[in-house]
Amino acid sequence: xNIKVFTTTKQVQDYAAxxxxxxxxxxxxxxxxxxxxxxxxxxxxxxxxxDIVIASVFVNPVQFGPNEDYDAYPRQFEADCQKLDxxxxxxxxHPAKEEMYPEGYTTxxxxxxxxxxxLCGASRPGxxxxxxxxxxxxxxxxxxxxxxxxxxxxxxxxxxxxxxRDLNMTAQIxxxxxxxxxxxxxxxxxxxxxxxxxxxxxxxxSQSLQLAKxxxxxxxxxxxxxKNIVRAHLQTEAAATVEYVELYSFxxxxxIDEVRGKALLAIAVKIxxxxxxxxxxxxx
Amino acid sequence: xNIKVFTTTKQVQDYAAxxxxxxxxxxxxxxxxxxxxxxxxxxxxxxxxxDIVIASVFVNPVQFGPNEDYDAYPRQFEADCQKLDxxxxxxxxHPAKEEMYPEGYTTxxxxxxxxxxxLCGASRPGxxxxxxxxxxxxxxxxxxxxxxxxxxxxxxxxxxxxxxRDLNMTAQIxxxxxxxxxxxxxxxxxxxxxxxxxxxxxxxxSQSLQLAKxxxxxxxxxxxxxKNIVRAHLQTEAAATVEYVELYSFxxxxxIDEVRGKALLAIAVKIxxxxxxxxxxxxx
Numbered sequence: 001x002n003i004k005v006f007t008t009t010k011q012v013q014d015y016a017a018x019x020x021x022x023x024x025x026x027x028x029x030x031x032x033x034x035x036x037x038x039x040x041x042x043x044x045x046x047x048x049x050x051d052i053v054i055a056s057v058f059v060n061p062v063q064f065g066p067n068e069d070y071d072a073y074p075r076q077f078e079a080d081c082q083k084l085d086x087x088x089x090x091x092x093x094h095p096a097k098e099e100m101y102p103e104g105y106t107t108x109x110x111x112x113x114x115x116x117x118x119l120c121g122a123s124r125p126g127x128x129x130x131x132x133x134x135x136x137x138x139x140x141x142x143x144x145x146x147x148x149x150x151x152x153x154x155x156x157x158x159x160x161x162x163x164x165r166d167l168n169m170t171a172q173i174x175x176x177x178x179x180x181x182x183x184x185x186x187x188x189x190x191x192x193x194x195x196x197x198x199x200x201x202x203x204x205x206s207q208s209l210q211l212a213k214x215x216x217x218x219x220x221x222x223x224x225x226x227k228n229i230v231r232a233h234l235q236t237e238a239a240a241t242v243e244y245v246e247l248y249s250f251x252x253x254x255x256i257d258e259v260r261g262k263a264l265l266a267i268a269v270k271i272x273x274x275x276x277x278x279x280x281x282x283x284x
Numbered sequence: 285x286n287i288k289v290f291t292t293t294k295q296v297q298d299y300a301a302x303x304x305x306x307x308x309x310x311x312x313x314x315x316x317x318x319x320x321x322x323x324x325x326x327x328x329x330x331x332x333x334x335d336i337v338i339a340s341v342f343v344n345p346v347q348f349g350p351n352e353d354y355d356a357y358p359r360q361f362e363a364d365c366q367k368l369d370x371x372x373x374x375x376x377x378h379p380a381k382e383e384m385y386p387e388g389y390t391t392x393x394x395x396x397x398x399x400x401x402x403l404c405g406a407s408r409p410g411x412x413x414x415x416x417x418x419x420x421x422x423x424x425x426x427x428x429x430x431x432x433x434x435x436x437x438x439x440x441x442x443x444x445x446x447x448x449r450d451l452n453m454t455a456q457i458x459x460x461x462x463x464x465x466x467x468x469x470x471x472x473x474x475x476x477x478x479x480x481x482x483x484x485x486x487x488x489x490s491q492s493l494q495l496a497k498x499x500x501x502x503x504x505x506x507x508x509x510x511k512n513i514v515r516a517h518l519q520t521e522a523a524a525t526v527e528y529v530e531l532y533s534f535x536x537x538x539x540i541d542e543v544r545g546k547a548l549l550a551i552a553v554k555i556x557x558x559x560x561x562x563x564x565x566x567x568x
Contacts, residue, residue, distance in 0.1 A: 009452055104536070106396045107416075107450035113390045132391075133451075140452040166391035167417075168293055168424040252388070 003084055004091040009100075009141050012054070012093050016143040024051035028144035028171070030135060033057040034074035035083050038150055038179035038187035043087040045176050046148045054142050055084050056093040058100065062108075063130025074192050093142070100137060109133045109167070111159050114253050119155045119246055119266055120277065128159045135160055139171050146172045150179070152186055154264055154279045158251045178279075180206065186278045193274040201239045202271045205278040208233035212265055216282050221258045223247045226265065226282075234269060243268035243275065250281060287368055288375040293384075293425050296338070296377050300427040308335035312428035312455070314419060317341040318358035319367050322434055322463035322471035327371040329460050330432045338426050339368050340377040342384065346392075347414025358476050377426070384421060393417045393451070395443050398537050403439045403530055403550055404561065412443045419444055423455050430456045434463070436470055438548055438563045442535045462562075464490065470562045477558045485523045486555045489562040492517035496549055500566050505542045507531045510549065510566075518553060527552035527559065534565060 006012045019026055027050025029042045035057075046053045057080050064070035077094060084092050109132040110116075116128040139147060149157050161173045179187050184206035185199065194202060208230040215229050230245045249256050250264040259282050266279035290296045303310055311334025313326045319341075330337045341364050348354035361378060368376050393416040394400075400412040423431060433441050445457045463471050468490035469483065478486060492514040499513050514529045533540050534548040543566050550563035 013452075013454075105450055106399065107447040108394050108396065109391065109451075110394060111391050115390065137450075137452045140454065143454075163391040166389055166421075167393070168297075168421050170297075170424065170427075 001081065001085040003081060003089055005081065006091060006093050007095055007099065009095065012091070012141050013143075015091060016054075016141070019052045020143060025145040026050060026142055027053045028138060028142045028147040029053065029055045029089075030138050030147065030149070031055060031057055031080075032059045032073065032189065033080045034076055034189035034192065035080045036179075036187045036189065036191070038152065040083060040087050041179045042148045042150055042176050043084065043089055045174065046146070047088055049146055049148075049174065052091070053089045054091045054093060054144070055089050056095075056138055056142075057081075057084075058093070058095055058097075058134070060100075060130055060134040061097050062101065062133060063127050065124055065126060068124070069190075074189055093138075100134065107133070109136045109163055111163050111166075115155070115159050115162055118248070118253060119244060120268060121155065123243060123268070128156070131156055132159060132163050136163070136167070136169075139164075139169060144171050146174050148174045148176055150176050151279070151281075152178045152188065152277070154250075154266055154281075155253070158253060161251065184210070186276075188276060190274060190276065194271065198239065198271050198274065201237055202276055204234055204237040204240055205267060205269055205276060209265060209267065209278060209280040213280055213282065216259065221260070223257055223259065226259070230265070230267060234267070237271075239271050241270040243270065247282075285365065285369040287365060287373055289365065290375060290377045291379055291383065293379065296375070296425050297427075299375060300338070300425070303336045304427060309429040310334060310426055311337045312422060312426045312431040313337065313339045313373075314422050314431065314433070315339060315341055315364075316343045316357065316473065317364045318360055318473035318476065319364045320463075320471045320473065320475070322436065324367060324371050325463045326432045326434060326460050327368065327373055329458065330430070331372055333430055333432075333458065336375070337373045338375045338377060338428070339373050340379075340422055340426075341365075342377070342379055342381075342418070344384075344414055344418040345381055346385065346417060347411050349408055349410060352408070353474075358473055377422075384418065391417070393420045393447055395447050395450075399439070399443050399446055402532070402537060403528060404552060405439065407527060407552070412440070415440055416443060416447050420447070420451070420453075423448075423453060428455050430458050432458045432460055434460050435563070435565075436462045436472065436561070438534075438550055438565075439537070442537060445535065468494070470560075472560060474558060474560065478555065482523065482555050482558065485521055486560055488518055488521040488524055488555075489551060489553055489560060493549060493551065493562060493564040497564055497566065500543065505544070507541055507543065510543070514549070514551060518551070521555075523555050525554040527554065531566075 027046035110129045212226045212229045247265045250262040262283045268277045311330035496510045496513045531549045534546040546567045552561045
């Protein structure tokens, strides 16, 4: 393998400084590992837009709630490394949690208000504080010129874009479209929790969004109607438990009665015990 | 005047990028203006340690509580500019509050725990969140290699050093000793609120710290005794109202029964209606 494997911030800082000195631009792709083709599509875009690509593989404890799946979250670093190497990624940062949050660690980046208290923020208090904090650290450690995130985590992308702007950070945040399997399922590391049968049932998520998109294209702009279309289709699947179906302006996540500009239609649904999210952007 | 005056983040970012390209190091001295010789001592150290010095003059609204003196805080930008120019400072950043906190601004940097909930943090909730947020922004905007702060605001220095380390920011935080008038009064922008008579009464602050230091040098290490010495002397001045007299380990601000390593003896006292702070480091 050609990929450089770093476990300390110092190693990454030295490497980044060396690259910068050579006039190379750095692209960062933060991940929690358990890499799938969705991640690899991010690496591909990062390589096109950067001289050097650094991926991080770090299951970030501070973005998990006390009853969430931090311990159970899939970890498969060696397989991840091989995939990253084959994708031509230059370096991977794989720190222990004590390297990122040493004893006495007390600093957090918070984004207040409607960006974080709705959608996934409503059921996952503290989640976006954890995301904003770790991404701030990773951007500072890697000195990245650009950082790449998937549209799959739509609210995450909005939150990150906001704090990077608010804190006058220099990195450019790049958003990469959702990567779906041929039958429409949005790729997610949590899909490994699904049985083959559940994977089929999970298609109800993307199908319901498609139905709403078609209705929108035919002229339906009412928020309540579009949400009803999604809910009605989700209810056809007995294994599906809806957490939310929401439609907000994008990227400000304000409540809207009708879709006029860009809007985010986002859903969180449990298939059996596995929580999945999906979304689509509606625009004129 | 030779000093460059910038009011937008874009101007500062362009200037900083230009300096960096020339291989020059940048020193940042954040201030709220109303500059006195204490500030100028910071500029002097910054000049010695940096190729380019950028000062900021910005009365930061988010570090003031609702009943504090944000509106009344002394503002004298033209006089400040002349002092900075004479001190050889290269550029001053003097943004409007809308430039720093535009509509929709929602991101804050917080340092939790004992560093911020005691001393001035106890009576000024949210104060250090405001400080951490504005300093993060200023460090990012100026791309400073080093930033210079006075030991006068001891807790501020501790909080800034902590979040810079926690968030893996690259700037070096440099601490400059308290600048005192010949009779011992720690210089502060809020001293302009004091009458000549009150300035004399305010000497009780530095005197009380000196008495404790002398006792410490003679072997007194008990926290309670050292604090008693300070309180007893402060009580000799009828115009003085004590807010706190505290002695903590430095820089972690933990409670201690005895001074063994470095310790911070810090006081906040009102002289009439003017709140003043002062401190001294005790060490072996």
